[in-house]
Amino acid sequence: MVNSIELDLLIVGSGLAGLRAAIQAAKTSSQIKIGVISKLQVMRSHSVSAEGGTAAVLYPEDGDAIESHVYDTVKGSDFLGDQDVIERLVYEMPSEVYQLEHWGMPWSRREDGRIGQRNFGGYSFPRATYAQDKVGFYEMQTLYDTCQKFDNIEFYNEWFVSSIIHDGQRFCGITAIELSSGNFYTFKAKALIIATGGAGRLYSFSTYALASTPDGLDMAFRAGMALKDMEFVQFHPTGILPSGILITEGARGEGGYLLNKDGERFMKRYAPSKLELASRDVVSRAMMTEINEGRGFKHETGVDCLKLDLRHLGKELIIRKLPAIREISLKFSGVDPTNEPIDVRPVCHYMMGGIHTNIDGATEIQGVWAAGEVACNSVHGANRLGANSTAECLVWGKITGELAAKYVLDGKSPTPFPLHLVAADEKRIFDGIFRGSGNVNPYEARQELTEIMNEKAYVFRNERDLVEGLKKVRELRQKSWRHVDDKAKEYNTNFTNVMELDSMFRVAEVILVGAIARKESRGAHARTDYPDRDDKNFLHHTLVYYDTKEPILKTHPVTITKYKPVERKY
Amino acid sequence: MAERLSNREGIRGMANPTRYGIERVAYWLQRLTGLGLLAYLIGHIYETSSIVNGKVAWEKMLELTQTPQGHIILTIVIGMCVYHTANGIRVMLGHGGIGVGKPGEPEYPYKAASLNYKQRLCIWVSIALAALAMMYGAAVLFGD
Amino acid sequence: MRESIIMKIHYGTALAAVALVAVHILFRMTQKFSDSLSYQNVIANYHFLPYALMLEVVLILLSVHGFNGLRVILLELKQGVAYERAINYGSIAATVALVAYGSRTILMAGMGMS
Amino acid sequence: MAVVAIPKASEEATSAPTPTTQPNTITLRISRFNPSNDSLPTFAEFKIPVQKWTTVLEAILHVKQNLDHSIAVRYSCRQASCGSCGMKINGKPALACYTKISEIGSKVVTVEPMSNFPIIRDLAVDFKQLFSDHKKMKPFIMRDDSEITPGTKEFVQTPKDLEKFLQFSYCIKCGLCNSACPTMATDESFIGPQGLAQAYRYVADNRDQGKKDRLKIVDQSHGIWRCHFAGSCSHVCPKGVDPAMAIQLLRGYLMGFRK
Ligand SMILES: Cc1cc2nc3c(=O)[nH]c(=O)nc-3n(C[C@H](O)[C@H](O)[C@H](O)COP(=O)(O)OP(=O)(O)OC[C@H]3O[C@@H](n4cnc5c(N)ncnc54)[C@H](O)[C@@H]3O)c2cc1C
Ligand code: HEM
Ligand code: SF4
Ligand code: F3S
Numbered sequence A: 001m002v003n004s005i006e007l008d009l010l011i012v013g014s015g016l017a018g019l020r021a022a023i024q025a026a027k028t029s030s031q032i033k034i035g036v037i038s039k040l041q042v043m044r045s046h047s048v049s050a051e052g053g054t055a056a057v058l059y060p061e062d063g064d065a066i067e068s069h070v071y072d073t074v075k076g077s078d079f080l081g082d083q084d085v086i087e088r089l090v091y092e093m094p095s096e097v098y099q100l101e102h103w104g105m106p107w108s109r110r111e112d113g114r115i116g117q118r119n120f121g122g123y124s125f126p127r128a129t130y131a132q133d134k135v136g137f138y139e140m141q142t143l144y145d146t147c148q149k150f151d152n153i154e155f156y157n158e159w160f161v162s163s164i165i166h167d168g169q170r171f172c173g174i175t176a177i178e179l180s181s182g183n184f185y186t187f188k189a190k191a192l193i194i195a196t197g198g199a200g201r202l203y204s205f206s207t208y209a210l211a212s213t214p215d216g217l218d219m220a221f222r223a224g225m226a227l228k229d230m231e232f233v234q235f236h237p238t239g240i241l242p243s244g245i246l247i248t249e250g251a252r253g254e255g256g257y258l259l260n261k262d263g264e265r266f267m268k269r270y271a272p273s274k275l276e277l278a279s280r281d282v283v284s285r286a287m288m289t290e291i292n293e294g295r296g297f298k299h300e301t302g303v304d305c306l307k308l309d310l311r312h313l314g315k316e317l318i319i320r321k322l323p324a325i326r327e328i329s330l331k332f333s334g335v336d337p338t339n340e341p342i343d344v345r346p347v348c349h350y351m352m353g354g355i356h357t358n359i360d361g362a363t364e365i366q367g368v369w370a371a372g373e374v375a376c377n378s379v380h381g382a383n384r385l386g387a388n389s390t391a392e393c394l395v396w397g398k399i400t401g402e403l404a405a406k407y408v409l410d411g412k413s414p415t416p417f418p419l420h421l422v423a424a425d426e427k428r429i430f431d432g433i434f435r436g437s438g439n440v441n442p443y444e445a446r447q448e449l450t451e452i453m454n455e456k457a458y459v460f461r462n463e464r465d466l467v468e469g470l471k472k473v474r475e476l477r478q479k480s481w482r483h484v485d486d487k488a489k490e491y492n493t494n495f496t497n498v499m500e501l502d503s504m505f506r507v508a509e510v511i512l513v514g515a516i517a518r519k520e521s522r523g524a525h526a527r528t529d530y531p532d533r534d535d536k537n538f539l540h541h542t543l544v545y546y547d548t549k550e551p552i553l554k555t556h557p558v559t560i561t562k563y564k565p566v567e568r569k570y
Numbered sequence B: 001m002a003e004r005l006s007n008r009e010g011i012r013g014m015a016n017p018t019r020y021g022i023e024r025v026a027y028w029l030q031r032l033t034g035l036g037l038l039a040y041l042i043g044h045i046y047e048t049s050s051i052v053n054g055k056v057a058w059e060k061m062l063e064l065t066q067t068p069q070g071h072i073i074l075t076i077v078i079g080m081c082v083y084h085t086a087n088g089i090r091v092m093l094g095h096g097g098i099g100v101g102k103p104g105e106p107e108y109p110y111k112a113a114s115l116n117y118k119q120r121l122c123i124w125v126s127i128a129l130a131a132l133a134m135m136y137g138a139a140v141l142f143g144d
Numbered sequence C: 001m002r003e004s005i006i007m008k009i010h011y012g013t014a015l016a017a018v019a020l021v022a023v024h025i026l027f028r029m030t031q032k033f034s035d036s037l038s039y040q041n042v043i044a045n046y047h048f049l050p051y052a053l054m055l056e057v058v059l060i061l062l063s064v065h066g067f068n069g070l071r072v073i074l075l076e077l078k079q080g081v082a083y084e085r086a087i088n089y090g091s092i093a094a095t096v097a098l099v100a101y102g103s104r105t106i107l108m109a110g111m112g113m114s
Numbered sequence D: 001m002a003v004v005a006i007p008k009a010s011e012e013a014t015s016a017p018t019p020t021t022q023p024n025t026i027t028l029r030i031s032r033f034n035p036s037n038d039s040l041p042t043f044a045e046f047k048i049p050v051q052k053w054t055t056v057l058e059a060i061l062h063v064k065q066n067l068d069h070s071i072a073v074r075y076s077c078r079q080a081s082c083g084s085c086g087m088k089i090n091g092k093p094a095l096a097c098y099t100k101i102s103e104i105g106s107k108v109v110t111v112e113p114m115s116n117f118p119i120i121r122d123l124a125v126d127f128k129q130l131f132s133d134h135k136k137m138k139p140f141i142m143r144d145d146s147e148i149t150p151g152t153k154e155f156v157q158t159p160k161d162l163e164k165f166l167q168f169s170y171c172i173k174c175g176l177c178n179s180a181c182p183t184m185a186t187d188e189s190f191i192g193p194q195g196l197a198q199a200y201r202y203v204a205d206n207r208d209q210g211k212k213d214r215l216k217i218v219d220q221s222h223g224i225w226r227c228h229f230a231g232s233c234s235h236v237c238p239k240g241v242d243p244a245m246a247i248q249l250l251r252g253y254l255m256g257f258r259k
């Protein structure tokens, strides 16, 4: 018999989006029971690593403007962002910043006691609101701590959610494993918010937390929801070697230079006006071009890289404004940025794509919303601007939290719970994975998969590589890695790791399929064989649906309100 | 059993002063000397109570303490008393938030401001004072 | 009682004791240490009322401080409602007992009952 | 045009990070214990290769991935910002992802679960008490107008005001302080340095008005007075939070030394 827990609203994921949604739902009604379920403990989600800032228009009196933020984002998205969605983000953001401030967020301050903002890539005004260089951490802490005010939010720490259960139209519940005991549970509820974050661990060189695997994307995908625009993967220009830990764009925002082997600030040749602060896709491509043309450095690990120079900023500024950067490079690379440049290389950093939602974050299943990085409401289009993602998490956390709570209060009569789906899922994971057998080490398979992605679907892509990558992924997937050698029930992360791998294969395939189909270069998706943007044939979103054989591709129109696509220059 | 399941370090962990720097040693000494002084206080009151039983009883009691062992114990008590008093005053001020440093933005590699040199100096001074007092006391006691 | 009040007493007794214990020890130093402990001298001390009173005060201060210190240690060693209640009342009882026993000496020696 | 020239497919150089320097070999001893099957923890030993930048977490994951899949260990960010990977490394509490094998200076590295937390399995420990004590400290801004209305701007807070509590906001809830504290070693009801430091973090925030409430909460028989300023918490804190300072400053209010 499967254990069962009944709640009103389920939120899967305790990152920024999940926590913001929980607070909003709890504020909307103290009557509904809210469960925040995460495979990690609270405050361990990837969001704590966000460093640089959160974009918002706070100072119109100093020259910033809503329209400017909207246009910067539209342009950053290479015109693939839905403009109504972008407007919503920009309009909602200032109050989110103030709300966080009222909840205790330690935003860095100007001398006059007002909130501080810094420069960020792709913006025409310094509007990245910052709290040193630990923005995501402080936001998480503020939200988590604020959650403690509410008695109707319950945290389920270290529960691995495996599937979404619905009756074809309406949401019914989820299945999950409690890690500490290993027991399998059903959660029944009226509404669900998926906030499981990004999936950057699909790449071997990545800024993401080790837990950022596509389980959430995959559970929605398997449940019949579309994944949208998955081919757009952002590569951040400055991942430190050898670990791939992020050096925030704030480092360039404060005035850092990128240098090649000749000591040249090469960005002047690629983006003469914005230089290092052009949008990320542009900078990453410039860096890979420098490296490919032989002007890179060789790191002692054998990897090609370039240098990020902060020395001219002065020790005082670095310590005050970029303490975490200094700490990371001292600790993990043994380099003190106050007197030595840092070795960096473009690194997998963000997924523009995600679960297809509308402007409200609603998915195609009634009662299911998605928020944060896992969702794709098309606010980022083909390339996200830095500092817009934590913003997205906050805004759609709030929106979906409120809508889901209201939906619960509306109290549609429950449909009979499809117990057979629970049984099927139990069979899938316990018979198919836990009791599986084989001789391929799943961890080696995972390593190989992520290396294929890194090689074949990196900053520059082409037909041959992508097709070969897809073929390799499919071959690898056929191998017998689907087994769990750890037979214990308690805290069996071997088991969850293999489930994660299972989801990685499906989502990697979606990325490759989408990338092959998009025969143009737009935003983060740069094809050497189709170097130009093609608005005639590809100004649309990619939707991918699950099918037992091969994923099914569809398209979806882009919403354009004010800004017609033009050529993108920085 | 419960102790193991909760994985608490237990008394041995509490009473092990070796791992976390001089502040932990100071804590440990404060406890030890506190307990030692309490034991002495009880003994001392028992000792002095003999006076109500007359001169003979009193002198018999005194004799008991005026042995080399008795002198060693008294010397230790002197040391304990001085250390516990001096360090006690440091701890008391610390508990009131005095001399524990000022909050700021710590720089990596982090050094806790509350474990500052003033605190460490005071600890060493307490230990040194106790040692001096013990030497003086021993000189007086054994000098007789 | 609020813990802060108890602990203020703990610190207060300690501070007051510092001064008084110093006097007590200095009395031992007014002459050769062993002479100071001769029966006559000690009895004379007890008959000197201010000194006897001071001894009484020191006795109370140190008993309160010492047994409260012991209570703190014991509270930290083990937890449980019954245990903690026993420790709390036990330490009060021990304090009272020690003070009573010590006062008996001071009283009897001071009144010249021996 | 500022668009980046895209190289021909053939010109692309792809390079996966493959180390070229020679690895060292060390012995990693991992404490193994599953309370439902075992009566006592045991050690499993592994010989593994390490580079100069290899962290203890990477070493453990190397074992998990290649030698024994069943090791239970908690991790996430691998950059000392999530607080998952606290454990005892050669006897002292530390973050595994923040301790390089090369800085330990020993050929044998022993990892055990943090003390003072119940063991779930192997290196993974139970944080229920820490989270619930944190919640008891009312770790949020207490004032009537903490929800904004249209047009609300920020509460003014100068960099100086910020400095009074920012340091204590660094806490990543890793629990190392609680595992080092001597009171925690025996006192199951003690709030612990993590919670007490967070109580001070909010008290010291000029936007907060909940000082009285929180002082009352910590002023209990297993509250703030069970800290003896042993400093071990600050000694092991990986983020420079300095809980010992926070606790003494908070107690300053109760002692009447601070207003
Ligand atoms: C290093 C780095 C720096 C960044 N800096 C910035 C920045 O400066 N500004 C900015 O705007 N953005 C930044 N970003 C992006 C931003 O941090 C993320 O997009 C955002 O934090 C995502 O938050 P989230 O709430 O969607 O998901 P996450 O924080 O990733 O949370 C996902 C949650 O889902 C849970 N989960 C996942 N799968 C399951 C499952 N199967 N069962 C149960 N639970 C599950 C996880 O446990 C976790 O709690 C940065 C990203 C990186 C990698
Ligand atoms: C006269 C000077 C003294 C001073 C200034 C003093 C000060 C202190 C202080 C500040 C503490 C609290 C330590 C803490 O909470 O961490 C303490 C604890 C203690 N004191 Fe004293 N004390 C003195 C004398 C004595 C004497 C004479 C005795 C014996 C009767 C004694 C017994 C104890 C005990 C048992 C403790 C508990 C130890 C602990 O909690 O660690 N003290 N003292
Ligand atoms: S205070 Fe420091 S050691 Fe304690 S939980 Fe917070 S970060 Fe960890
Ligand atoms: S180690 Fe414990 S005793 Fe106090 S100073 Fe830190 S909480």
Ligand code: FES
Pocket (backbone or CB within 6 Å): D074, D075, D076, D077, D078, D079, D080, D081, D082, D083, D084, D085, D086, D095, D096, D097, D098
């Ligand atoms: S893994 Fe996040 S702190 Fe070590």
